[in-house]
Amino acid sequence: SQYLGLFNESNNGNLTNHVFxxxxxxxxxxxxxxxxxxxxxxxxxxxxxxxxxxAGYYDSGGNLRNLTLISGQPMQAWIDYxxxxxxxxxxxxxxxxxKPARSLLSLRKDLSEILEDTMFIGFSSSTGxxxxxxxxxxxxxxxxxxxxxxxxxxxxxxxx
Numbered sequence: 717s718q719y720l721g722l723f724n725e726s727n728n729g730n731l732t733n734h735v736f737x738x739x740x741x742x743x744x745x746x747x748x749x750x751x752x753x754x755x756x757x758x759x760x761x762x763x764x765x766x767x768x769x770x771a772g773y774y775d776s777g778g779n780l781r782n783l784t785l786i787s788g789q790p791m792q793a794w795i796d797y798x799x800x801x802x803x804x805x806x807x808x809x810x811x812x813x814x815k816p817a818r819s820l821l822s823l824r825k826d827l828s829e830i831l832e833d834t835m836f837i838g839f840s841s842s843t844g845x846x847x848x849x850x851x852x853x854x855x856x857x858x859x860x861x862x863x864x865x866x867x868x869x870x871x872x873x874x875x876x
Contacts, residue, residue: 730761730762731761731829732761733761733762734761734830734831734832734835735759735760735761735762735830736758736759736760736827736830736831737758737759737760737840738756738757738758738759738793738795738806739755739756739757739758739759739763739765740756740771740785740793741753741754741755741756741757741785742754742785742786742848745763748763748764748765749764749765750765750768751768751769751770752770754770754771754784754785754786755768755769755770755771756768756769756770756771756793756806756808756820756821757769757821758804758806758821758823758825760825760827760830761830766823766825767821767822767823768821769820769821770782771783771784771785771808771820772808772820773807773808773809773810773813773816773820774816774817774818774820775816776816776817778818783808783809783810786848788849789810789811790810790811790853791808791809791810791811792808792809792810792811792813792815793806793807793808794806794807794808794815796819797827799827799828801824802824802825802826802827803822803823803824804822804823804824804825804827805819805821805822806819806820806821806822807819807820808820811853837857839852
């Protein structure tokens with residue numbers, strides 16, 4: 717249910733969890749300090765968010781535009797971590813848009829105590845009492861560089 721299949725009442729928040737997560741949350745839960753029922757947040761080792769923001773993106777004019785996570789509209793997310801600066805940036809945009817120049821939320825956090833030499837990378841979801849569907853249309857991951865983006869793959873296909 718609300719613990720995303722990762723945690724439970726006894727281990728939520730434990731330092732030994734070694735979990736870094738970005739949540740795209742459509743259900744308000746006061747016990748986890750949620751800001752609303754449509755937010756993006758960074759969680760470490762539990763579901764109490766270190767930083768959160770209403771779901772949205774900054775357009776080319778610097779204006780914050782709302783994104784409704786439960787809308788069913790395709791969206792893309794970028795989660796970038798700069799190990800030198802200890803900077804986490806989370807950026808959202810509609811699927812048709814390029815990556816915005818400004819991140820939706822940022823956090824300075826040294827992840828060296830969280831991330832281990834061998835870890836799992838993946839997705840988790842829960843719905844509690846609400847029936848919802850979640851689709852991952854594609855994803856990429858890379859260490860020490862920039863992960864390939866959707867727009868780059870589309871441009872490469874057009875060239876071939």
